[in-house]
Amino acid sequence: MGVNGVPKGSVAGLPTPPRALVMGVLNVTPDSFSDGGLWLEPERAIAHGHELLAEGADLIDVGGESTRPGAARPSEQEELRRVIPVVRALVEAGAQVSIDTMRARVAHEAIEAGAVLVNDVSGGLADPEMLPMVASSGVAYVSMHWRGFSDQMQSRAVYDDVVAEVIKGLRSRAEAAYAAGIPAERIAIDPGLGFAKTGEHNWTLLAALDRLTAVGHPVLLAASRKTFLGTLLSDPATGRPRRTVERDDASVAIAVLAARAGVWCVRAHAVRPTLDAVKVAARWGAEEAGTSP
Numbered sequence: 001m002g003v004n005g006v007p008k009g010s011v012a013g014l015p016t017p018p019r020a021l022v023m024g025v026l027n028v029t030p031d032s033f034s035d036g037g038l039w040l041e042p043e044r045a046i047a048h049g050h051e052l053l054a055e056g057a058d059l060i061d062v063g064g065e066s067t068r069p070g071a072a073r074p075s076e077q078e079e080l081r082r083v084i085p086v087v088r089a090l091v092e093a094g095a096q097v098s099i100d101t102m103r104a105r106v107a108h109e110a111i112e113a114g115a116v117l118v119n120d121v122s123g124g125l126a127d128p129e130m131l132p133m134v135a136s137s138g139v140a141y142v143s144m145h146w147r148g149f150s151d152q153m154q155s156r157a158v159y160d161d162v163v164a165e166v167i168k169g170l171r172s173r174a175e176a177a178y179a180a181g182i183p184a185e186r187i188a189i190d191p192g193l194g195f196a197k198t199g200e201h202n203w204t205l206l207a208a209l210d211r212l213t214a215v216g217h218p219v220l221l222a223a224s225r226k227t228f229l230g231t232l233l234s235d236p237a238t239g240r241p242r243r244t245v246e247r248d249d250a251s252v253a254i255a256v257l258a259a260r261a262g263v264w265c266v267r268a269h270a271v272r273p274t275l276d277a278v279k280v281a282a283r284w285g286a287e288e289a290g291t292s293p
């Protein structure tokens with residue numbers, strides 16, 4: 001585990017504050033599970049991106065494909081139409097933009113528009129062109145643990161030992177990334193909470209974050225507003241899951257615990273409270289370590 005509250009590792013080419021980074025979520029989709037449809041028009045998406053930037057997001061993660069369980073894929077043309085104007089406008093506004101895509105062509109055009117990070121939830125498995133394209137572009141890469149597209153992933157949530165199998169999968173995809181020419185210092189890993197994982201699997205992985213940070217790449221964690229939090233917070237009277245937009249306090253709690261465990265970056269819908277929380281975790285850890293300002 002890293003020093004409490006201080007991220008374990010950094011990714012070449014990205015900001016390095018002495019705390020976990022906060023990646024703001026900007027889904028330009030009709031159907032993402034928490035904010036789908038809200039920012040589908042480019043102007044609205046750009047305006048929301050400006051809000052995330054003003055709240056202090058270190059990175060803004062622009063995505064045009066919903067990965068909610070069961071979601072259908074948009075065409076490549078449609079994905080490009082959704083994301084490229086948004087990436088361009090936010091880069092012009094001074095943001096560090098991450099492109100959340102499984103398609104090499106979308107990633108390539110986003111990089112041309114100024115994106116500095118490719119966030120590939122398939123770890124390079126969905127598009128054989130992705131790893132070589134990222135290698136030649138020189139940007140940073142997030143490789144997430146993945147077991148297939150959204151229409152099939154829930155049936156693949158079967159593990160004997162979820163932590164060991166996720167770590168094995170992440171190591172094997174990191175090796176594929178090195179083999180394609182992406183330098184190790186540009187790669188972060190992500191256990192992919194909710195992707196071919198039940199809520200129980202997610203909690204098991206969270207409790208084992210120290211084993212993930214020991215793999216040797218900075219760890220990104222994306223728990224914000226996910227279904228397992230809705231289940232945890234379900235109404236005791238009706239059993240109904242907590243609504244997505246009312247899961248931010250729990251998401252912030254996860255962010256602070258993840259920061260304590262040495263996670264490099266947390267992906268969040270509610271940027272301002274998440275940033276406050278990781279600052280608290282870092283200050284607290286510095287006090288413990290005797291390195292406070």
Ligand code: PMM
Nearest residue numbers: 032033067119121144190192193222
């Ligand atoms: N989850 C979603 C989208 N992109 N990217 C990474 N690296 N890790 C994730 O777990 C992840 C992701 C789905 O959540 P959303 O609908 O709130 O964007």
